[in-house]
Every structure is written in C-alpha cells, then in structure tokens.
Amino acid sequence: MKKPNKFLNKKSISSLVIAAFLILSVLTAYNIRFGNNGPDTAETEVEETIGNNDDVISSGDARTGDEQDVRDRNVAGENNEENDGDDTESEGKTEEDESKDRSGRDAADQEDEGRSSDDTSEEEDEQKADLSHFSYDGSTRMPWPVMGNIILPYSMDTTVYYTTLDQYACNDGILIGAKKGQEVTAVADGRIVNIAESDRYGTTVTIVIGEYYEVSYSQVENVNFEIGDEVEEGDVIATVAEPTRSFTLEGPHLFFKMTYKGEPVNPTDYLEA
Numbered sequence: 042m043k044k045p046n047k048f049l050n051k052k053s054i055s056s057l058v059i060a061a062f063l064i065l066s067v068l069t070a071y072n073i074r075f076g077n078n079g080p081d082t083a084e085t086e087v088e089e090t091i092g093n094n095d096d097v098i099s100s101g102d103a104r105t106g107d108e109q110d111v112r113d114r115n116v117a118g119e120n121n122e123e124n125d126g127d128d129t130e131s132e133g134k135t136e137e138d139e140s141k142d143r144s145g146r147d148a149a150d151q152e153d154e155g156r157s158s159d160d161t162s163e164e165e166d167e168q169k170a171d172l173s174h175f176s177y178d179g180s181t182r183m184p185w186p187v188m189g190n191i192i193l194p195y196s197m198d199t200t201v202y203y204t205t206l207d208q209y210a211c212n213d214g215i216l217i218g219a220k221k222g223q224e225v226t227a228v229a230d231g232r233i234v235n236i237a238e239s240d241r242y243g244t245t246v247t248i249v250i251g252e253y254y255e256v257s258y259s260q261v262e263n264v265n266f267e268i269g270d271e272v273e274e275g276d277v278i279a280t281v282a283e284p285t286r287s288f289t290l291e292g293p294h295l296f297f298k299m300t301y302k303g304e305p306v307n308p309t310d311y312l313e314a
Contacts, residue, residue: 108216118218177251179301182313183228184274187281187295189218195307205290213305214257214298221293223281225258227272228312236268242296243285246278256308259296260284 177183193201193216200209231250238244246266249255262282266272281293288290288294299308 043261071144081282126191175229175249177229177231177254179254179311183311184226184238185217185312186228186256186278186297187219187223187225189223189294190215190307192218192294195305195309197305203291205286205288211223214259214296215308216288216291217295217297218291219281219293219295221281221283224277225261225279225281225295227274227276227278228256229274230272231256232271233266233268236264241285241287243282244279248272248278253302255300257296257298257300259298260288260294 064275083118193203193212195215196212199211201212202209227248229250231248232250233246235246235247236244244261244264245257245259246261246264247255247257258278261279262277262281265277272278281295284293297308299306299311
C-alpha cells in the first residue's frame with residue numbers, strides 16, 4: 042500500500058484555498074456592485090439625467106410655469122376689462138362728438154344754404170335792376186336788323202320746307218335774305234348776354250332788350266361786342282356771314298329770333314311794317 046503524496050495534498054489544498062479566495066472576491070465585488078444600487082442612487086441618477094436634458098421640464102418647473110401663466114392671464118384679463126371700459130367710454134364720447142359735429146355741420150349747411158339763397162336773390166334783384174332801363178315791352182314797333190326779304194317765315198303751328206335739308210320742320214324765327222358782309226344792327230337798346238357757336242346756325246348773338254324780351258342774331262360774323270356789353274338801337278352788332286351747310290341753298294341771310302318769357306314769338310309782329 043502506497044503512502045499518500047504529501048506534496049499533492051498540500052498543492053490541492055492551496056489550489057482550493059486560492060479558488061475559494063477568488064470566489065469570495067467575486068462575490069464580494071458583486072455585492073458591492075449591486076448592493077449599493079439603492080433608491081437614493083437611482084433618484085440621483087434620474088435627477089441628474091433630467092437636469093442635464095434641455096428638452097425636458099421637471100414637474101416643479103411645470104407647476105411654476107402654469108401658475109405664472111394663470112397669473113399672466115388674470116392680469117391680461119384685468120387689463121382687457123379696463124381697456125374695454127376705456128373703449129366703451131371713448132365710443133360713447135365719439136358718438137356724442139359725431140352727433141355734435143353732425144348738428145354743427147347741418148347748422149352750417151343750413152346757414153350756407155340760407156346765404157346762398159340770399160345771394161341768389163340778391164343777384165337776381167341786381168340783374169333785374171340792371172335791366173330796368175331796358176324797357177321794351179312789345180307795345181312799339183322796332184326797326185329791321187337788316188334790310189331784305191323773308192325767305193323762310195316764322196312757323197311754329199305748321200311746318201315749312203327747308204331747301205338745303207330737304208325736309209319740313211317748324212321754324213322759331215325768320216330768315217331774312219341779305220348779302221355777305223351786310224351790316225346787322227340792334228333793334229333796341231339792350232345788353233349782350235350770350236355769344237355762341239353751333240353747326241346749324243353758326244355764330245349767334247343774344248341780347249336782352251326788356252324784362253321779358255330777348256332777340257337773337259344768327260349766321261353772323263365780325264361781332265363788335267362782348268358778353269356784358271350794352272348796345273343802343275341802331276348800333277352795328279356784326280355782319281352777315283356765309284351760311285352754314287344747313288342753309289347753303291338758302292344763300293346768305295340773317296336768322297332773327299325773338300322770345301317773350303323764354304318762348305319764341307313771331308318777330309314780324311314786333312318789327313316795322
């Protein structure tokens with residue numbers, strides 16, 4: 042029977058001791074690693090993670106922000122209410138001011154209208170006063186404005202034939218045949234109130250000779266007066282012109298028209314026989 046090998050036994054024991062020591066060391070390290078990972082460490086790590094993340098807001102900050110928002114909204118609401126009150130007062134004042142302004146403008150307009158009416162009445166009175174010395178009243182006969190024969194009579198009740206126009210129509214004046222350049226004279230004292238041009242009648246000079254009477258001279262040229270000038274009976278007003286295209290076949294003539302209160306009348310009833 043062999044004796045046990047003391048060297049091997051000692052070696053085995055040493056190996057076992059070393060292995061046990063290593064196992065113990067591993068267990069100790071494990072306990073240290075996982076045994077210290079408690080609640081405090083976890084909370085600390087979570088807080089550090091949240092604190093270092095700029096995109097995350099902690100619950101405490103959120104509550105603080107909410108409270109601040111509420112306070113801001115309350116303050117804004119109070120300011121809005123105050124502004125609404127001010128706006129309402131301003132609107133009330135504005136409406137009152139506008140009403141006063143409208144009243145003032147209406148009063149001013151009425152005053153202006155009154156002044157305008159007064160001014161118009163004064164102007165009419167002045168015009169009548171200015172024409173007071175032109176007193177033709179139709180009771181006397183007037184001289185002819187140009188010597189010649191009537192080539193187209195006055196006719197407002199029936200039509201007459203216009204040769205150039207080749208048509209029948211009424212005639213509110215008379216056409217007195219004359220030579221081109223023949224002098225046209227005033228039939229009464231008066232004032233020139235209008236000088237006009239038209240395609241049909243050429244140049245027309247209108248003269249007021251009384252409160253209700255006016256006379257017009259058409260188909261003339263070389264007018265010697267202006268609007269507003271006063272003329273006397275017998276003054277040369279203008280000369281006979283070439284007829285317009287509407288009266289070329291009728292030849293040179295004077296178209297003489299007379300009105301009473303704005304309505305045409307037959308001039309031959311007021312001219313010398």
